[in-house]
Amino acid sequence: MIRYLTARLAQQIDEELMSAAGAFSIDQLMELAGLACAQTLATAYRQDIYPRVLVCCGPGNQGGDGLVAARHLGMFGYQPTVYMPKPGNKDIYQRLKKQCENMEIPIIPPSEDIESLRRALHDSDVILDAIFGFSFKPPIRAPFDSVLPLLNQSRLPIVSVDIPSGWDVENGNELGVGLQPNVLISLTAPKEGVKDFIGRHFLGGRFVPEYLEKKFELHLPPYPGSDQIVELASDKTPTKY
């Protein structure tokens, strides 16, 4: 059985990958993670039927994954729009944002009020939720306390990255205020909080070397061929691994 990670373990694996010993740069990992997110969305929601993707980005690293995914989705022929009400200020964030701007991907200015989100939702076919990642801790702070209900109310299909936004990383949607995604893409390994998730569940982050997989007893499933994602469960079957 695949291992479901606590927030602390997820953090530890990330740190090891980017330590001097692991030798990965954040640019590399974010590029592969974001690509996996974009490919998951493309697998679940065809470009000809769901062309307009609202990519919702949080202020942390997961927002960076979202910006990378938005760029790749643009390359795949989708029409992404980035909603990033609280932009991160790390240098990498600025560069990833610039790369989106260079692709002429619309970015909703953070200063605008919640009406801009309402309008964007009206003009979207599917949502990519890259708001909160495994370092999220409740409570949900402004402006996201107003954002999450709007996303749920939109009735648009939602693809969540790693942990649906608003869910506790270990205890899931216990407070009932989190997003209700149709599709989930776990990165590196799934988190404890998504054990009971029902829907299509993918795994991405095909960069964990065997020594780390063994050290943390991850029991990752094999990825098919040269794909960057593997489907763990469809919406009709329980988790395969």
Add this chain to the structure above:
Amino acid sequence: MIRYLTARLAQQIDEELMSAAGAFSIDQLMELAGLACAQTLATAYRQDIYPRVLVCCGPGNQGGDGLVAARHLGMFGYQPTVYMPKPGNKDIYQRLKKQCENMEIPIIPPSEDIESLRRALHDSDVILDAIFGFSFKPPIRAPFDSVLPLLNQSRLPIVSVDIPSGWDVENGNELGVGLQPNVLISLTAPKEGVKDFIGRHFLGGRFVPEYLEKKFELHLPPYPGSDQIVELASDKTPTKY
């Protein structure tokens, strides 16, 4: 018709991508380029029939693409070995090498003589040629003047990255001392020197924004779905685009 690039143009596009305006880091571009190389090899040479890949890396950026490709090939289930007789000393090179070591990918020590290459070839099923890229200028210097003939003599199938090693970037294999690859993976756009290449020809580097594609009149073909590579020509048909 797709544009075939001079060495100067290829250099210019690379610089624009990594300028403040282009905003890409070398880590990002190398990761996507190396992934495209690995996926090309995996498409042309199945892992169950050609498991042992000798990844030959030069001292420049293309050697870096090779190291990234070696890592991804390891992830895909291949058994890569890295041959890097003249390691680059940029920091990124060291990190990419460490990532390979972490995957327990054998790296032939650079100090060893040409016999180590002979042995490695004997134990390989296919070669990934990431020795010289678009900044190569003849003559071929030691140790590569001995390396290239050995690779050709091995009769192993060869997948070359961007420009087959030993070919002039603009004039091709005019001196007749270059590799004779079966498969070519051009990055960003093909180079003038490979216009007459016969074999399977792929394109990778799905990161060129439209404004650069237009500025340099690249006329890139569409990539299929969410793939990172597109086949330009099979070995039996002329270039499609």
